Amino acid sequence: MTERYDAIIVGMGSAGGVIAEQLTQAGLRVLAIEKGADHGPEDFAVTQDEMRYHQNGSQLTTIAVDPVTWRPTVTAQARLLPWSSGPFGQPISYFGQSSTGTGGGTLHGAASSYRFRESDFQMRTAIADRFGEAAIPDGSTLADWPITYTDLEPYYERVEYEQGVSGRGGNINGEPQEGGNPFDPFRARDYPMPPVPQGPGDVPFVQATTRLGLHPFRQPVAINSEEYRGRPACVNCGFCHGYPCHVGAKSGTHITSIPAAQATGNLVLLSLSRVLRINRSANGRQVRGVTFIDSAGAEREATARSVILSAHALQNVRLLLVSGINATGQVGKNFMTHNFGRFTSVLPVATNPFIGSANASSAVDDFTSEMVPDNDLGVLWGSPIMSVAGDLQPIEAYHLMDRRVKKFGLDLKHWMRDNYRFMHRMYSQTTNFPHPQNFCDLDPLVKDRWGQPALRVTHDWTDHDANSVALLGRYKQHIAREMGATDYWMDAPRPPYHLSTHDVGVHRMGENPATSVTDAYGEVHGCAGLYAVGGGQFVSYGGYNPNETIQALAYLTADHLIEEYSASLAQQGISDSD
Amino acid sequence: MAFSTAPVTSGYTLLFFTPAEASLMDALLARIIPDEPGSPGAKGAGVTEYIDHALAGNLQDLQPVYRDGLRALSAYSQARFGSLFRFLDGRLQEAVVEELDRLVTADEQAFLGQFFRIVREHTVQGYFGDPAYGGNRDAASWALIGFPGAQQRYSNEQLMPGFNASEVPIVTVNDLYRRIHEKRHGTAAAENDDQFEEGAGGDPVAVLGSTVPADRP
Numbered sequence: 001m002t003e004r005y006d007a008i009i010v011g012m013g014s015a016g017g018v019i020a021e022q023l024t025q026a027g028l029r030v031l032a033i034e035k036g037a038d039h040g041p042e043d044f045a046v047t048q049d050e051m052r053y054h055q056n057g058s059q060l061t062t063i064a065v066d067p068v069t070w071r072p073t074v075t076a077q078a079r080l081l082p083w084s085s086g087p088f089g090q091p092i093s094y095f096g097q098s099s100t101g102t103g104g105g106t107l108h109g110a111a112s113s114y115r116f117r118e119s120d121f122q123m124r125t126a127i128a129d130r131f132g133e134a135a136i137p138d139g140s141t142l143a144d145w146p147i148t149y150t151d152l153e154p155y156y157e158r159v160e161y162e163q164g165v166s167g168r169g170g171n172i173n174g175e176p177q178e179g180g181n182p183f184d185p186f187r188a189r190d191y192p193m194p195p196v197p198q199g200p201g202d203v204p205f206v207q208a209t210t211r212l213g214l215h216p217f218r219q220p221v222a223i224n225s226e227e228y229r230g231r232p233a234c235v236n237c238g239f240c241h242g243y244p245c246h247v248g249a250k251s252g253t254h255i256t257s258i259p260a261a262q263a264t265g266n267l268v269l270l271s272l273s274r275v276l277r278i279n280r281s282a283n284g285r286q287v288r289g290v291t292f293i294d295s296a297g298a299e300r301e302a303t304a305r306s307v308i309l310s311a312h313a314l315q316n317v318r319l320l321l322v323s324g325i326n327a328t329g330q331v332g333k334n335f336m337t338h339n340f341g342r343f344t345s346v347l348p349v350a351t352n353p354f355i356g357s358a359n360a361s362s363a364v365d366d367f368t369s370e371m372v373p374d375n376d377l378g379v380l381w382g383s384p385i386m387s388v389a390g391d392l393q394p395i396e397a398y399h400l401m402d403r404r405v406k407k408f409g410l411d412l413k414h415w416m417r418d419n420y421r422f423m424h425r426m427y428s429q430t431t432n433f434p435h436p437q438n439f440c441d442l443d444p445l446v447k448d449r450w451g452q453p454a455l456r457v458t459h460d461w462t463d464h465d466a467n468s469v470a471l472l473g474r475y476k477q478h479i480a481r482e483m484g485a486t487d488y489w490m491d492a493p494r495p496p497y498h499l500s501t502h503d504v505g506v507h508r509m510g511e512n513p514a515t516s517v518t519d520a521y522g523e524v525h526g527c528a529g530l531y532a533v534g535g536g537q538f539v540s541y542g543g544y545n546p547n548e549t550i551q552a553l554a555y556l557t558a559d560h561l562i563e564e565y566s567a568s569l570a571q572q573g574i575s576d577s578d
Numbered sequence: 579m580a581f582s583t584a585p586v587t588s589g590y591t592l593l594f595f596t597p598a599e600a601s602l603m604d605a606l607l608a609r610i611i612p613d614e615p616g617s618p619g620a621k622g623a624g625v626t627e628y629i630d631h632a633l634a635g636n637l638q639d640l641q642p643v644y645r646d647g648l649r650a651l652s653a654y655s656q657a658r659f660g661s662l663f664r665f666l667d668g669r670l671q672e673a674v675v676e677e678l679d680r681l682v683t684a685d686e687q688a689f690l691g692q693f694f695r696i697v698r699e700h701t702v703q704g705y706f707g708d709p710a711y712g713g714n715r716d717a718a719s720w721a722l723i724g725f726p727g728a729q730q731r732y733s734n735e736q737l738m739p740g741f742n743a744s745e746v747p748i749v750t751v752n753d754l755y756r757r758i759h760e761k762r763h764g765t766a767a768a769e770n771d772d773q774f775e776e777g778a779g780g781d782p783v784a785v786l787g788s789t790v791p792a793d794r795p
Binding site for chain 2 (some may be wrong): 045046048049050051055056197198199200203235236237238246247349350352354355356360390393394395398406407408409410412413416417420421
């Protein structure tokens with residue numbers, strides 16, 4: 001029996017939760033299909049367990065359920081990613097993809113909530129203007145976005161107010177704001193809450209960067225710094241990145257949008273249910289619905305006028321491809337991901353790195369995006385440098401240890417004894433350019449337990465990617481020295497990872513169907529009513545975390561869907577009266 | 579015939595290792611994170627128990643890796659120094675571990691190196707993870723490095739520079755569940771505990787109240 005809805009949303013995470021709330025409040029009957037659990041607050045009453053959440057990744061998917069393979073180039077044999085199969089040959093969970101269940105990536109993220117800069121939407125033009133068209137790497141599909149920062153500004157504000165973001169705006173309608181980031185793009189309103197309290201390790205970072213003539217600012221985070229909309233302020237427990245929040249201070253959609261959607265009575269939420277394929281009309285031009293497996297293992301079909309994929313960029317791509325939807329061959333192209341350039345220091349003062357959330361700290365934007373200094377490494381686009389104050393538990397600290405230290409015997413034991421309480425971290429987020437050599441498609445050999453092909457990622461770091469890490473590493477080194485660090489070290493510029501929750505670009509939006517997958521509202525070219533929303537829509541990538549832009553795009557899509565729904569009701573109204 | 583009730587290891591029930599394997603594990607772990615007077619290392623903190631129990635549970639896929647790995651370690655010690663690992667003196671044990679550590683990066687195909695990488699990872703987990711997993715007895719590693727454990731909140735004042743976190747009594751996950759239980763049942767100790775005072779949803783007793791089994795310790 002076919003079930004009929006106004007809209008079907010696949011994935012109840014960051015974007016899906018937002019869209020569910022908007023559509024149900026506008027009166028649409030919505031079916032939400034979520035492969036993970038429907039999390040209630042009682043699930044996370046005790047989260048202070050590094051083994052359960054950070055090592056075993058209890059809320060994440062596993063390679064046995066959602067296999068992803070990787071190869072550096074098209075000539076290499078793809079294999080299950082080293083950490084996704086578990087470094088111990090175990091099908092353990094991995095952080096390559098978002099948390100599953102209601103809330104998705106907003107459950108486990110450290111909740112950085114940045115807007116992109118004006119230039120991030122026009123990266124190709126900005127690079128060509130400054131460095132010349134010839135500077136853009138050969139073959140790169142780098143392009144400007146079909147929308148600008150100004151288009152998205154009101155939607156960013158909605159994320160900040162409706163989800164709850166703490167920070168200090170640096171530029172309100174062109175007026176510089178004391179204590180804010182002087183490089184901020186304009187905003188109509190300040191954040192609804194002041195920044196969260198700053199961890200001790202961030203104090204030397206702010207002092208050092210100020211002395212160096214840089215401009216530290218407090219990072220915006222989707223964490224309550226004070227009680228907001230009935231949810232409490234952060235209590236600084238220090239189990240944040242990789243952990244659901246035990247008090248509900250982190251603005252996850254499982255406690256913001258999804259309960260609001262459920263309160264309308266218009267949402268049918270099927271958790272532990274998995275979409276197998278998207279169904280279309282015979283000519284493929286109109287979406288019809290989805291076929292899915294429910295929590296009891298029964299295969300079911302549902303139909304709707306609109307189907308919205310919000311299952312994370314990579315899973316959106318997998319669903320499109322297994323459904324045979326790739327008319328112009330663009331699905332899965334333009335894969336982009338962040339290279340985090342992690343930099344660890346040991347400071348002369350106690351940093352208590354286990355107190356407070358990771359991003360209860362500052363950053364500098366002096367080297368970000370178009371502000372990248374002239375340099376001898378040919379780096380064309382910069383990144384913020386973020387200070388990480390809290391949220392460092394002992395096992396993770398061991399993994400960050402200096403490679404030069406012996407990892408056994410008293411060397412290991414005494415290193416942890418003498419240094420753990422003094423550790424400070426910095427990172428940047430540089431990215432690869434969109435390029436035909438980086439893409440994802442279906443793996444021809446590896447299948448999941450439902451018999452569907454695994455996603456295959458083809459990606460490798462280029463010289464530009466490595467040079468970007470090296471360049472930002474120089475600045476981090478200056479900062480570490482100025483902080484008086486007694487020791488410091490950094491990640492290799494070509495890290496072993498190629499998959500993270502920050503993967504984007506693979507269902508790019510654009511006006512031209514020959515070079516993109518969706519339009520600016522996320523509607524898939526050539527298939528009316530089918531939407532693919534999220535980081536997959538990004539056209540280029542700067543150094544900020546993707547989530548606030550993902551949610552801003554979700555609000556944009558929701559508005560568009562509601563307008564269409566109202567227009568169709570009006571039309572029906574007219575035909576009824578005829 | 580009567581079974582002996584004396585523990586063959588230091589007070590816990592083996593679920594996977596044979597007694598000989600457990601002894602060899604103890605000897606190997608003692609070289610990865612050594613015991614010192616007044617400061618237990620991996621052996622003293624019960625990491626062998628963590629690994630043994632994990633191998634009987636969520637790490638069961640690795641049972642053959644451990645069984646073969648320990649046999650390979652014995653064979654290597656025998657061939658190189660003419661004796662089983664656990665009977666070598668400290669200097670020679672150190673030399674064996676040095677070689678295993680070298681193999682981890684020098685030869686990704688070397689089984690002994692890969693085995694050592696796995697053992698070391700699990701040793702770190704058992705030593706620094708919550709005592710609920712069977713290692714980190716008495717939260718010894720947390721006391722060593724100054725980690726106050728499973729704290730559910732710090733005040734904004736404690737977040738400021740200069741706060742001496744070693745003054746905070748260490749808390750484990752088990753303590754959190756015990757407090758929830760006690761507060762649920764209204765004991766005086768829990769009434770005076772401000773750990774859970776904060777905010778809506780911040781009180782796991784209110785949240786968990788009806789779901790915590792009454793017989794939970």
